[in-house]
Amino acid sequence: MTESDQPTPAAAPSFLPGPPIDRTRVEGWQRWVRSRELFEPAPILDLPQYQQMAPRRRRLYDLHRLATHSSLPVLSTPMSDAVAWLVKARIEDGAYSHKTGIRTGVMVNGGGAQGKTETVCAALAAFEAEWLEVNEYMNPQAIAGTRDLLAPVAYVRCPVKATPVSTCQRILDFYGEDYKNMRQEDLIRTVNAAISSHATKALVIDDITRLKLHRESDQDVLDLLLEVMSMSVTLILVGVGIPLSGLLRRGRFDAATRQWIIPPVKDRGRSPNPEAATQHERRFEMIELEPFSYDSRERINAWGNHLAALEGTLRLLHDTEGMLTSGSMPEYLFGRTNGVVGLLEKLIQRGCRLAIEDGSERLDADLLNRCRVSPTDLPELDAESGEQPVIPPVKNPPAKKPKRGRNATFDDSGPAAESAG
Structure with a gap:
């Protein structure tokens, strides 16, 4: 058999996923932005059409359906639309401003599995696509003769036990920067340089409430975040239970206004930086992503x-x-x-x-x-x-009790009953 006579290998099914995407790396984030809407769900068929398929085609269709149900789109809700609008508005306000100084950040609060991360990432992806188009896919801040690096958005996740060093390392991991043997001061300067050289306009730190603020290092991370905000980048913090975490003073949710009410400071406590939460309150707007009710x-x-x-x-x-x-x-x-x-x-x-x-x-x-x-x-x-x-x-319905037989204790078993039998 010649090489031309050999059977051509079948193409891989289109619904198979590609390599894993790590959004906490710049290459992974940008690949996710480009590919996030490319998945084609299985075609809609009825039972007669399905039954006419050959067994192998039927099995491939079933697998395509399973891939479809495992990749359900993130549907917008009235609550997520409000979050997406605020995130995108704050980023655009900062990105298109000609003023220097601190940009107003956003804190996105909500319970687990309510779609906070995907809602924020979708808003960021929409901003990034438009920003790249406006700037003709070039870095408007690039220095002549240097590599044209451009990362309008940076997405990182807060370490479980965060310190200023580990938080800086997470940010530098996104850009692929080398930070071996760096001291904390060098790390902060390198973070500043990376944000500037990549023309980053929005920095997202997810799972921010992993900071419990009972450790001195957690308070130091708050100071680091305030330092980052001075780099003319919009900071988006995402977490569960932000008002009760210490990032802001303890607050309560007002159901009538759909806003968090932060009471005035009464006791500064023993925090090594008791003003940190107050500064964050002034520099962030917080929004709640609620479940349906x-x-x-x-x-x-x-x-x-x-x-x-x-x-x-x-x-x-x-x-x-x-x-x-x-x-x-x-x-x-x-x-x-x-x-x-x-x-x-x-x-x-x-x-x-x-x-x-x-x-x-x-x-x-x-x-x-x-x-x-x-x-x-x-x-x-x-x-x-x-x-x-x-x-x-799961609340299963109660099992039906078997019908009890009739109590025949007091039945008449006299002559009339015997004659009837």
């Missing part, structure tokens, strides 16, 4: 609209319209997830797999009662930092 008609309708949009992303062989929104399903799904979008996504993903495997091709309460969402489904969330959401238990 059932306390008003408007919010109930928003939950229903979200479920209707989610129906359109499912690839089951029965018509999915009304599958999540009809009857008691909205109330059932809210009870299973407390309105947390991350828990809803995991529940629907697991339910779709089961519906495909057992051939029912439909989601209902009976099928979803067989699905459990556990903390192991959210491995990226640190339980010790309060990032794991409360997962409601």
Whole structure:
């Protein structure tokens, strides 16, 4: 057999994922920005079309459906739209300003699995794409004769036990800068130089509430963040329970105004830098990314609209319209997830797999009662930092009691009864 006679290897299925993307590195972040909307979900087929497929084609289609349900898009909600608007507005206010000095930052607060990271990253990606286009994909601050480096956005995650040194190292890891044997002062200067040379306009530090502020090193990180803000870069901090963490003074959420109320300072305490939280309060605007709720008609309708949009992303062989929104399903799904979008996504993903495997091709309460969402489904969330959401238990309907036989103790067994027998 000649080389030309050999069979041509089949192309890999288009739904297979590529190499893992690490958004905490500049190459990974920029690859994610370019590829985040390129995934093509499985085509919509009905049962007769599916049954006409050859077995191998059918199996490939099932795998494509599983990939689709494992890659459900991040659907916008009224709450996430408000967060995205504020983040993008603050970044644009700073990036297009000709003034020097500190830019107003944003703190995004919310519970675990509520989509804070993805909402912020999507807003940053939209800003970056527009900023690159406006600047013709060149660094407007580049020095003649030097490499044209450009990273409008930097995304890092706070170390579990942060120090100024480890926080600087995380930032420099994003840029791929060498920091071996550097002292803290050198690290801070290198961070400043990296932000400037890459023309970074927004720096995101995720999981910021891993700073507990009971350690002196945590207080030093606050000072470092204030130093970073003087570099004319907009700082976006994302975390769980920010008002109670010490980054700001302890506050309470006002349900009427949908804002956090920060009381005046009464006791500075023993903090080595007692003014740090107050300075952060003045330099940041905080917004809450809340879960869905059932306390008003408007919010109930928003939950229903979200479920209707989610129906359109499912690839089951029965018509999915009304599958999540009809009857008691909205109330059932809210009870299973407390309105947390991350828990809803995991529940629907697991339910779709089961519906495909057992051939029912439909989601209902009976099928979803067989699905459990556990903390192991959210491995990226640190339980010790309060990032794991409360997962409601499955409330199975009570088992029906067997009917008891009639008590015949007092039945008449006299002559009339015997003659009747």
